[in-house]
Structures are given as structure tokens and as C-alpha cells.
Amino acid sequence: MKVCIDENLCQGHARCVYFAPDVFEIDDEGYANVREGMENVPADQQDNVRRAAANCPERTIIISE
Numbered sequence: 001m002k003v004c005i006d007e008n009l010c011q012g013h014a015r016c017v018y019f020a021p022d023v024f025e026i027d028d029e030g031y032a033n034v035r036e037g038m039e040n041v042p043a044d045q046q047d048n049v050r051r052a053a054a055n056c057p058e059r060t061i062i063i064s065e
């Protein structure tokens with residue numbers, strides 16, 4: 001699984017960080033990033049990333065399996 005964020009759509013709610021804090025972080029400008037090295041999501045984080053994507057109000061988390 002790979003994950004990225006459409007930074008043009010992110011509104012900074014941090015719900016992604018709530019569901020997958022090991023994968024997402026909020027940057028200095030208040031928007032979400034995928035943590036360095038987590039673009040290829042480890043197996044034990046994949047359910048968390050799916051939950052984060054399902055709960056992102058802007059639908060800006062992009063998953064490719």
C-alpha cells in the first residue's frame with residue numbers, strides 16, 4: 001500500500017493524525033503530511049491509514065494498493 005495527501009485539498013483538521021499518528025503529521029503551516037519514509041505503508045499501519053482516509057472530511061488521502 002502507498003499513501004499520499006493532496007495538499008491542495010487538505011484543510012488541517014488533523015483527523016488523519018488521530019487515526020494514524022505514526023503515518024501522518026501536521027506541518028508548521030497546519031496541514032497534514034505523510035511522515036518521511038511512510039509513503040510505503042507498513043503492514044501494521046494499513047488499517048489505520050484506511051480509517052484515516054475514511055474519516056478525512058476533504059477526501060484528500062489517496063491510497064493505492
Ligand code: SF4
Nearest residue numbers: 010011013014016056
Ligand atoms: S483529515 Fe484530511 S483534510 Fe484534515 S488534516 Fe488530515 S488529510 Fe488534511
